[in-house]
Amino acid sequence: MLNLRIYQDIEKEKMTEQTHALTFEIKRRISNTLARSGTIATPHGEIQTPAYIGAATAATMKTLTNAEINELGAQSILSNTYHLMLRPGADLLAKAGGIHRFMNYDKPIYTDSGGFQVFSLGMAYKKGLDATSHTTKGSAENAVMSAEQLTKVDKEGVWFKSHLNGDKIFMTPEYSMELQHQIAADVHMAFDELTSPLAGREQIKSALDTTHAWAERSLRRHVELNAVHLDKGEPLQALFGVVQGAREEDFRRESAAFLGGLTLEDGAQFDGFGIGGTFQPEELPDVLTWINATLPEDKPRHLLGMGAQPADLFLGVEFGCDTFDCVAPTRQARNGALFTYDGRINITNKRFEADFTPIDVACDCYTCQNHTKAYLRHLFKANEVTGMVLASIHNERFVVKTVEDIRQKLNESDTAFWAYKRDFLVQYYGEERARDFLYTSPAAWQ
Secondary structure, eight states: OOOHHHHHHHHHHHHHHOOOSOEEEEEEEOTTSSOEEEEEEETTEEEEESEEEEEOTTSSOTTOOHHHHHHTTOOOEEEEHHHHHHTTOHHHHHHHTSHHHHHTOOSOEEEEOSHHHHHHGGGTTSSSGGGOEEOSSOOTTTOOOOSSOOEEEOSSOEEEEOTTTOOEEEEOHHHHHHHHHHHTOSEEEOOOOOOOTTOOHHHHHHHHHHHHHHHHHHHHHHHHHHHHHHHHTOOOOEEEEEEOOTTOHHHHHHHHHHHHHOOOTTOOOOSEEEEOSOOOGGGHHHHHHHHHTTSOTTSOEEETTOOSSHHHHHHHHHTTOOEEEESHHHHHHHTTEEOOTTOOEETTSGGGTTOOSOSOTTOOSHHHHHOOHHHHHHHHHTTOHHHHHHHHHHHHHHHHHHHHHHHHHHHHOHHHHHHHHHHHHHHHHOHHHIIIIIOOOGGGGO
16 A cells, blocks of 8 residues: 555556656467457556456445555556445535545555446336437426436436435436546446347437437547646546447447547547447356447457456456446355355355365465455354455455456467466366357357
């Protein structure tokens, strides 16, 4: 952990050297795939890609300190605009000098737009994302919500209710940008409209058109706010457009083409792209191919909310994604579900009561180097917070290390990547499932 004063001096020096909000350099590609390695450079440092971005929703990775996050090898974290706007408030973060100073974290930070939470948590009393109501006409004033309808979309933005206290809030693309610039992370996401996995093509298309209109408005307001930062000598901030379109090939290609080619009158474009949606691992190859074969090659791509299992990481890399984030590793850890190279285990099972071996002998995390399964099981059974801390350290390191190893093998050679993918996933899932469920290229078995 850096001393706060030392960190502020380093941050000031970095600010004076900045000329771009973000740069991206591709180092190596794997032939006959969309996979690549590279470097994302931000005002707060570089990210070697592919990389797993730790989920720090409320300016913290649950149960972990910044020192522990750094020890795990995380190169960057992602925080959530929706949660931060409600608590502690973007105004307070701005007064603190931005999220880096607020939480005393000196590496790159991403923020999402809050769109997913607006459409999911904003419907806290409904069941499923299909509860969203859409309107094609009207304004903020006449987009009125009933007691049963907690989210309502019109062309200007979306009304939603806070899941904390029920306050009614109107979110527009411009407001999302203003909030994110107050939070002052390095990379933001444009405000988009989420569609339900159960939605039909007509609803998906309507949401896609709204997302594209909001993307342009987000980019315009972002450029205006960056001009203010430049005048003040503050760090520039980057903006990613978010590709939507559910599981429809034509819509995904349309979204990637629109966002990838969107250019304002002054030449401003998105600095990179987020990929939104909910997928099963077997859907990733097709959906990511539609998107990443269409997006510009020279800009980074972030797969939002993916990394709940190792298959997501390997497929994401193979099909052209550079970074990933997911709350699942620490969430699962807090519930006693732990990753091992032989598959996931539940540490509360009786069979671990007298197991005095580490969670995984091949893991280099603090937990595995210092504690046993029996001890962790005891902590969970006794409802001790320390159990969740140690489990979170392990799961997060497991995912970060997996992507580190993927990157290392990718940079080494095509053969090394395929061999590592095969060996890892066969050990984790078993050979039959690995063949039938995870492998998409015959080269994996050569």
